[in-house]
Amino acid sequence: MNQFQYSRPTKQQAAIDAVAKDPNAAFIAGGTNLVDLMKRGVTSPQKLVDINRLPLGKIESQNNGLRIGALALNSAVAEDRQVREKQPLLALALNAGASPQLRNMATVGGNMLQRTRCAYFYDTTMPCNKRQPGTGCGALEGVNRMHAIFGFSDKCIAVHPSDMSVALVALDAVVQVSGPKGNRSIPFADFHRLPGDTPEKDTNLAPGELITAVDVPDGPFTKHVHYQKVRERASYAFALLSVAAALDIDGSNIIKAARLAMGGVAHKPWRLTTAEQMLVGKPATEETFRQAADVAMQGAKSFKHNAYKLKLGPNAIVQALKTAAAA
């Protein structure tokens, strides 16, 4: 690992200034992905700004929602009483991610900033437009069984790995950031980017911008929720594909509101708004769910090794909705 300069500021503005002024600087919080990337030489920041001394770890109720501090640990959020009562989908998604040890280190802000797990991104001997723009994409013609079926470009077909982010995009979360030009809010759906010609940019954060919190608005999705994660072993593996489903069902089994998002299918957590709209007003039955799944998968395109996702996707959606409805 290359040497780096280390600082641990106690003031938010000092942290922002330190990173904004230096393109080779990076924030570090839990480190569960960044340390990994530094060890492998995928990234080599010359300066690390440790933000763990900033007071950004609170989870609190405010303005008709929950405000979850960027430094709240994944385990703390998943176990938090308010989160479990008001946003059980978020707790389910968090607990589906990583291992207990990692969830004790990983932060909410860091989780949404984690990089793709595409093997070509991690292997510094292979081409990768995300790691080194202009070198090509190893996955396009390579082993692409984990890769995207929506929203990809010929520059990058990697997927975003976070489970938490799939729940947050479904729940209309808003990311609060603070930067050299002040504070702003970014709707979660606009936080991550599609690869286009600049796959090296995962998010719409500007240089030096620090995530301070995530706001999750209160909603009716307190009961009928499910996070369906399909992976190659029962636990502790990244998703081949995942589905976050949340339903509001009235006394006569009619769907009043629905939220649906997928992970492991695109460069960003993939919200399925057309399918959501289709579900509203319909009875919560397997037939309805099958129709929604068909709508959701429209436009999906596979590569040589991930064609299974075209069949796995709708089945996982139906399963997620059925389990949510039965909850």
Next chain:
Amino acid sequence: MNTEPENASPHDDSRRTFLKQSTLLTAMALVPGPVVSAAEAKLDERVAEAIEQVPLSLKVNGKKLKLSVEPRTTLLDLLREQLHLNGTKKGCDYGQCGACTVHVDGQRVNSCLSFAVMHDGKEITTIEGLADGDKLHPMQEAFVKHDGFQCGYCTPGQIMSAVACVREGHAGSEGEIREYMSGNICRCGAYSNIVAAIQDVKKGGQKV
């Protein structure tokens, strides 16, 4: 990054800033870019130069330590190589196997994926800190009783995770134990014995 060293802050008259900058300016002729930019950045926080060691206070297995470490030293490497606590194992070194699991302020973490300097002021417990003198911790006894180890390499991490699993209240059923122990990989496949050991400790109701 700029390579030209500029005067860091001629108008700042605080003693702390003066000392910091004069040290940096003296060192500038000898040192690479990061240190120069550290001075330029005029950080109001303590800055560690790449050539310097960062002071670090830790309590490890009940013992208070004042240390000095290079920022890129992981907690795992600090424990093994500087403190000679070799019980904590380096398996994959990438947070995938759990062999390096230790407790930080009572919470289990992978010590390979965090820099030691990030734990300043924290309390670390390793496998060496679990037993009470010659008296084994109940989980260690249960691992012996149920043969929860084969080659033994994953065992320290498994035991640290197992203790946390019970403390967290996630040892309610075999399924829950398996889920909450999934961050610890055993290549010999001693899983069923490990689960039995954890269930034994849970049922025993002893304080872990």
